[in-house]
Amino acid sequence: MAGPYASAPAKASGAGPAADALAGTRLPHLASPAAALRQVLAAHAVRHCPHVLEIGGAGLPITGFLTHQPASVTVVDPKIPAHEADALNGVPCRLRHIAAKLQEVALAPPGPYALVLLGLSLKPFGRRGAVSPELLALAAGATVLVIDYALELERAQGQIGALTGTRTDAPAIDLSLTIHDEALRAAGFDRRRFLVYGAA
Template identity: 65%
Template sequence: MTERAGPYAQSEADANREDAALEGTRLPHLAGPAAELRQVLAAHALRDCAHIVEIGGAGLPITGFLTHRPLSVTVIDPKIPDHEAQTLNGAPCRVRHVRAKLQQAPPSPPEGRLGLVLLGLSLKPFGRGEAVDETLLGLIRRAEVMVIDHALALDRALGQIGPILAARGGAPLIDLELRINDAALAAAGYDRRRFLVFSR
């Protein structure tokens, strides 16, 4: 069992139950331990954020990777089960995992230093709503820290990164091209990735 902070930092038996309940449905090509490097890097970039909003995440929320003590964490992902908690890492924190698409459950983070996470960027439209809509663009403009990861071979992500970067403006603090040496990722064609961090 991997030791993790937050809701994963429990006894082994409890943690195994929590892992199953909180992680949700992970895409097969993102289920290997090497793919979790993205969450580890993102958690480091978010360490000074009081409020964190994650959109998506492929069934593995950022919550369990955070090592600091934020005031709120909201994860919106159709692949995770609903979950609420009032503490994280031994401190008060409003934790909400919402099994939905962003268009169904737009977050309203409190005032304060906001971190926005978009790991595995591959947003889909919902109903008549665009995949990259005004709710998301508003979060992008407001966030003091924004972390994005996407596969370089995924056309959907390549079509979305332009409008997202235009809404953000300015150069990224970190712009990395990663190659994750994972057989499942390589077989899917998604082992080459771009990892971006914006901060102001």
């Protein structure tokens, strides 16, 4: 499969399908306005990065929360609606939402980049593990690394150590969050940890 930074035809932007793609399709436990706080914080943390790569994000991609003018934004998630555009918020930007498993996509972000993993819960694909060497290399090389995960999610607990172990710097931000939302509480995802490595 071609990398997310390969050329592709421009798609229409503005209202309609493009706007829906930027907003995402919220999962039931992400439907409350409070759940979007994670994206707001992440967008602030990556505001100086010319390239933004998000793994996951089908429920609520970071794309619609970005306030700066990145050169490229790529979101990879098997459940995200595929979307391509050559502008974001009216400014030139190579925008890609790729409907694929992380292990199916060759990722080589150019220049200084941010890696965003909100709702950390990676799954293996075939014989390829959830936390692949390629993902660890991306985490190590990111100018800014943003990770959010639910403290009660066993899968995330098994993955966070390998990802943070790629960093030689201490986190610039290490927040404990409790989002008071009934759907999140019922899913066991209301108590969270939010980490930012690199310039914040």
